[in-house]
Amino acid sequence: MAKKSRKEHEAVGKKLQNLAQVVVKAARFRRDPNIEIPTRALSNSIYDEKRKIIMLGDAKQTRSFFNLSQAKKFMQTMLIASGCNDLNDQGKTTSIRDLFYHCKHTIEGTKENTFDEQSESDPIIEDLEVAIGSLREELGLFAENKGSMVGAMTIVDDGDTIDLRRMGSGGWSVPSIVEKDVIQFKKHETQFILLIEKAAIWKRFNEDRYWEKHKCLILHGGGQPPRGVRRLIYRLHNELKLPVYVLTDNDPWGYYIYSVVKQGSINLAFESARMAVPKARFIGMSSFDVQRFNISHSVTIALKDEDKSRAREIMNYPWFKEKEEWQKEIEQMLKSGVKMELESLSSKDFSFITETYLPEKMKRKLWLD
């Protein structure tokens, strides 16, 4: 069982009970109970120039019980909070789907359900996160595991000591919840963190023991990394002062993956401060690599119209706009009209990527900030 420290446990419990107090107090004074929830929308996301991350603004909305259009949502918010409190009391973790079922029932004397679909409870969970200022992970709610890690480090996961140097071919599966009470970092000889976009490429790096030769941690997030992988990178970067490098395909999606790791996403703007790594470096495939590494044109892929418009959109993100190198990079992609996948390097040799390509890019500092 994932044991929360008594302190964290109590902190979350207190926040949830404070929320309940709002209703108790309102009832006592015969007033309309209502709660304030920060607005999660593009209109309330701002790029913090100083911290270099996307943040949630100050706009709030009131959810009130005596308002007919809000009464059901108010009730649902309280049910979810109560479910999270049960979970916290039992010191357990569970999935967001499980919590949906835990809170779902037919209201006595009616045919009305508290929740009909999980699509109703998921946004309420996000509301609760911002309303009480506790991440989903602190509430004990997890998503599916996605991503693996191996490397020159020992960690403790839920009380078990795990040597990431001896994880075989499969690697350690990165859980959705990687807070300090679950995951602790121990002895390591690691000098940097390499986040690899794709599982298949990560396996090449693991099989070739790149992490051993280059003293690093290698991890992947199965495409766009999930919250667990992002939070883990954040913790490794900040607690152990390890630089972060992101290795992606040469396409707009690869730029975007890097962008989310670096600045956060609009969707999860309220979490940027605990997940974004503004100093992360892009070591992914560059549009200039065709010349640099003499890559055959037969393994490049023509850009589609949506690639082009996506590339132009990304060019105009404030954090890319201010950087000449990034403008050049994306211009070159549009000019050449092609994109490339990491796997295309296998046209040279299966281990070209681990033995020549990446070591050379690291040595020549061919990354983008």
Added chain:
Amino acid sequence: MAKKSRKEHEAVGKKLQNLAQVVVKAARFRRDPNIEIPTRALSNSIYDEKRKIIMLGDAKQTRSFFNLSQAKKFMQTMLIASGCNDLNDQGKTTSIRDLFYHCKHTIEGTKENTFDEQSESDPIIEDLEVAIGSLREELGLFAENKGSMVGAMTIVDDGDTIDLRRMGSGGWSVPSIVEKDVIQFKKHETQFILLIEKAAIWKRFNEDRYWEKHKCLILHGGGQPPRGVRRLIYRLHNELKLPVYVLTDNDPWGYYIYSVVKQGSINLAFESARMAVPKARFIGMSSFDVQRFNISHSVTIALKDEDKSRAREIMNYPWFKEKEEWQKEIEQMLKSGVKMELESLSSKDFSFITETYLPEKMKRKLWLD
């Protein structure tokens, strides 16, 4: 690096070189080189009543170089075989996408590519598997990892000793290739294997340490289990004589997942003999569980039309048709008109599934064969 034993290494090499010999010989005798490939199609799949698995029939098709409509495919088959031979020579493993790129190039003096899309090379790999009688995994080709395992067993993964009792919250990520040269089973106190459909439910079982209390291995395959998970279950079942229980949702998809574990699939009929476990038992949610466990109707879900037709289809599979219990089970689903997810048990309590539901089903032998 995944080290193949010299013997296995040589066996695969020999098979690939035998294939090449066909061409060499034909050229020497100035004849049309051609190879025979077993037909992979529904028409060539048969249910073996004795072995109780779906098998590939005897139908074969000839692929010939001097036939205009087959020349390109013949060339591609030889390229893939050659790529696999490179991989085997280097003792490496790689992804099927990587192999696509490895074999992709523009044919000298033309604008023609050997391969344009991976959708061309993937079926050729399957052709090669059946043609030379070596599984993709033996050729060193992997798919993405999907699935995790923990439990009362120590294994060796690629030379690293891994104690599956001490894998923390994330678990050991089951690799795509789990052949004997990569994965070996060591000391264990395991009495059975529990395959759980969903990752989120698996996490509940891990957090509650079900495997420790009940002396078992718990693993999930993230929905329909991938080849790696199926092959691992097969090996555990046959080498260690461990019974296999499959825990799924109560819906036609859950029945189908069980069916594939048990009898194999039409799509991969040529692999059934190395993956199917005809003795696997269905301990998944049954349509009779609503009464047995007094489950609230508010957490059941109405069957859709496609659920109903899928259920009727599955009822008629030869291996379900011959069993009265299975006929009753599926009839009850159709009669009640509802399906259920494993998560719905959380409406009682978060750990109802691990502390009451499954222990009772196991004790009362409420499984289907």
